[in-house]
């Protein structure tokens with residue numbers, strides 16, 4: 001961009017490049033629709049508009065960093081709505097929780113990119129023409145140029161041209177003069193940069209349209225196969241065909257987390273790793289993969305990331321009829337990440353005669369502390385399951401309302417009968433409205449260790465804590481725009497570096513037929529001519545002086561250092 | 564797993580304190596040089612408009628030898644501004660021999676440069692010992708990042724001084740580095756230790772090193788910018804506006820591509836760590852804003868009407884965005900960047 005800016009009048013911001021043959025946007029005096037359209041297009045595609053839009057783009061992204069965004073921090077958005085619903089609603093009206101999907105945000109970047117394209121295309125055409133044009137003839141007085149020198153030497157026009165060509169100048173000659181120019185890469189780089197910005201946008205759009213992302217929670221020993229139905233949450237792009245998901249599958253054999261065991265940083269995680277058995281396509285051979293943070297599993301460009309983990313203690317629930325109504329792992333939500341104290345909910349719809357709902361706390365390293373049991377370390381050194389409450393009744397699963405698997409439906413819970421309650425205060429959020437009166441629940445203070453069993457009162461059955469497994473939360477993404485985005489970013493940097501470091505520079509040489517006496521004329525060397533050299537850069541900064549001295553030295557090898 | 568060597572970690576903490584002391588002493592030396600040495604600005608004014616102006620203050624042959632007027636000695640007119648200034652300054656010394664400043668003043672400046680190099684060595688050792696003590700790249704949290712950024716700023720200054728003679732900036736860069744170090748020791752320091760798994764990647768060497776180097780250079784430019792704006796025209800002893808403008812521009816031209824690279828490397832890392840290469844995480848947003856602001860500066864400086872003061876203001880806004888991203892985002896906003904570990 002700099003070329004045109006620099007030639008602009010003082011005080012005038014960047015204008016449409018005049019070499020493009022576009023006049024600065026002058027508002028049409030008469031009211032023709034075509035004239036207005038042309039005016040609009042010129043204004044939109046002027047460099048000034050592009051720059052203003054670029055700043056607007058940056059400014060517009062600020063609110064996206066100040067307010068929590070949906071899809072990035074959903075929990076905090078929900079918190080906002082709870083804390084101040086009125087304000088949150090107003091913020092929401094302006095898309096402030098969805099800044100990067102807001103229509104006004106899209107308007108800015110779409111205009112920006114139209115503007116960039118409209119600006120870059122004509123400039124590219126001009127540049128192409130300029131690449132083929134010869135450097136201009138020298139000005140009359142080379143001595144007036146910012147860089148100049150004169151000397152006597154036996155140099156002809158052809159020799160001067162050859163030496164300048166040797167220094168990779170683009171050279172043209174005329175009677176008694178040589179004109180040389182260098183540094184076209186500046187504008188090339190500049191154009192490359194702008195085109196690459198457009199390329200990045202296209203790549204991002206491609207990723208959004210043709211890519212998908214999904215999340216799934218898998219317990220050790222279980223598997224996943226990449227179909228839409230297998231996801232807990234699946235967010236496809238508009239153009240994604242559900243049939244076209246990469247047909248791979250894997251099982252999670254084992255998950256390992258290591259923590260610092262001692263010192264001030266006790267409990268800080270050191271490493272996570274999930275051992276997978278991967279089948280790249282149906283019928284393909286199984287392979288092992290160690291899935292870690294920073295090391296996603298890549299199956300033909302579909303990537304699986306390890307993003308979270310937690311505990312899934314296993315329980316066996318026997319109902320009042322003596323039948324096993326539940327036997328397996330229960331993925332628990334992490335309530336306290338530093339110790340992995342977790343909260344678990346077991347729903348047993350198959351229990352007879354009444355359905356059972358069980359609330360538990362899971363303590364990976366449980367110790368008694370002040371009459372309570374707490375976890376003191378995230379690793380499973382002494383896993384305990386603390387029963388908060390066991391309820392009998394209708395879980396409300398049949399009423400068609402979707403329910404979280406991690407929580408009992410509060411409405412149904414009100415109608416259920418508590419069989420067992422933890423002694424003392426139940427944890428916040430899990431306190432049921434207890435029906436008073438007869439049949440007060442049995443209290444339970446001691447947590448269960450692995451292998452221990454809790455018998456429910458009134459012959460309602462039993463709960464056995466059978467073991468500890470872990471779960472991993474995986475994110476699976478397919479983004480066909482990744483590589484193009486990377487390539488265009490690299491090109492953008494390349495273009496940027498070129499346009500920042502290369503300077504457009506011109507050198508002219510005038511060869512006079514006779515030596516002009518300067519100081520001590522050297523008549524002993526016949527064929528000596530008087531040479532004038534002038535040079536200028538069209539962009540400021542840098543040390544053209546040094547390079548000019550080298551050019552002089554190349555033209556006049558007799559002088560060792562031109563300085 | 565990581566071998567923690569607490570002896571080395573303690574040594575590292577002590578080296579940081581030594582560094583701060585050395586920088587403060589260096590700062591005093593630079594200040595003496597600035598205050599009692601040759602006023603820079605007059606010599607500078609002579610140098611920029613080489614030729615005619617310079618002739619009024621320095622012997623004519625000195626001008627011709629270096630700058631080459633119309634009379635054209637062999638291949639004249641080929642010197643860059645910096646060399647011209649030096650020569651003019653040298654000539655100026657002779658010409659104004661009558662009111663020669665005390666020689667200890669310029670010696671104080673030389674000592675200050677030596678002290679800065681020493682301080683820088685201590686600074687570097689502090690970072691190395693910390694890295695070795697925990698067996699990883701020594702920029703795993705805010706404290707380590709800010710300490711490394713100060714190192715980069717001083718390094719940028721020292722290397723620019725070797726090439727372009729920018730000793731006049733010394734007082735301001737060392738004071739900025741000492742303040743930065745003091746701030747991080749007081750408010751950010753956490754015990755040396757291993758990092759969380761997210762940071763356990765070779766990308767830390769690429770992405771964070773680039774961010775550190777770019778931030779260091781931007782800091783030097785920021786120091787120039789602040790001086791530029793607060794400087795009064797009568798303050799002849801302070802560096803001239805042209806000097807400040809030139810150094811700031813050089814620093815930014817170098818660091819802008821590095822910053823761009825840091826952001827792209829960040830995106831590559833995010834693609835590995837978070838499952839997407841760009842997700843408008845607050846840190847990403849502010850990196851982007853900073854990038855745009857520096858791009859705006861580069862454009863503004865290249866635009867006729869915006870040169871000088873206006874461009875400097877844009878540059879300082881960009882620097883403010885950089886600092887906000889470094890401190891503000893970690894402290895006030897949060898996000899996915901897990902290095903934002905600050906003592907509670």
Ligand code: HEM
Pocket residue numbers: 702703704705708761762767770771774825826828829830831832833834836837840841842846847849850851888889899900901902903
């Ligand atoms: C330009 C402003 C940025 C700065 C100053 C910055 C600095 C840092 C630092 C200091 C770290 C932590 C390394 C450590 O603690 O040792 C880091 C990590 C990281 N950065 Fe950036 N970063 C910036 C922008 C970005 C951007 C734009 C992205 C992505 C597009 C990104 C992606 C990452 C990732 C993925 C990590 C490692 C994971 C983690 O911290 O949890 N960063 N960055």
